[in-house]
Amino acid sequence: MTPGVRRGVFLAGMAAVLAFFLWGLVGLPGFGHYPGPYGDVLNAIGIRQTHATDIVSAVNFDYRAMDTLGEEFILFAAATGMGVVLRHLREERERSAVDEARDRTDPGTSEAVRVAAITFTGPTVVVGWYIVSHGQVSPGGGFQGGVILATAFAMIYLAGEFLALKRISPVPLADAVEAVGAASFAIIGISALGVGAAFLANVLPLGHMPGEVDSAGTIALISFFVGIEVTAAFVVVASEFLEQTLIVRRH
């Protein structure tokens, strides 16, 4: 099939899809006229039941915690799968990142990038940690904060060399941390069974006041471990890609 024919087939098919889509739109309640009722119910009872003032986190780590467990294992499986896909093939070896051209020297990291990256590493860790630990109170949580924390490792990479990053966070260590984060989520869920509650039920004390950091029981705890898992997963993903830049094929 030539590109021209394929485009024609696609445009015809897409026109039909869009026609059905627009037809379907006519029956929708319209933007801004939310029909409910689940969101309204959760907004009304969520704080009283979970002591979390961030209802999205309450949905993620309590009401829909089972789905989030699956979602976390998707991330876990993807990071692990990357390790399998990007394994060292035969006739590949690793070498330090020197310039391949003989008549040029390795340019190295510029001082401006180095200073900027070092300056922002600390604040990035603080912001990421804040987002992870306050997911039950304000917008945020383990997933969002974990990505920010992983950015701190990217900053370390920018400030130095990939080999320096490998020393601080070797892939096996990041793999282990990732596994601990993912397993802890499941263990929290199973330990609820031990006290006679349902899987992933919020069995911990909910704290005195909704809106305080120590409130919301397992929501805060799960958010913490998800943060660890996401941080490690993104460090693994980034490291796997960076490792590819070191690989030279032997011919």
Next chain:
Amino acid sequence: MQIFPFIVVAWILAVGLYGIVTSRHLVHLIICLAVVQSSTYVLLLGVGYKAGAAAPFFSDIPRSTPAVDPVVQALALTDVVVEAAVSALLLALAVQAHKRFGTLDPEDLRQLQG
């Protein structure tokens, strides 16, 4: 305009699919897949929006304030995580495809496969 956000959804979906169908580079194709997926974010948040309502975070507003649907926002979060995972895995496959075939053009890849 009451259905404008949903038309935006259709538009993002259509341009993303068009990009996938006409792509000549695997990395471009993966980015187009991310565009397709981002149409679902707009759809989810659009479905849960309530006119004049606040975000479902009650740390600094009265509990009785009308708020938009938190369930679709949680679903959008799931969506983002899955997209990140899928993109990472596909980019890894693209790296290996380039190593093996020396090209990232889907047309050439097909010819190499025979």
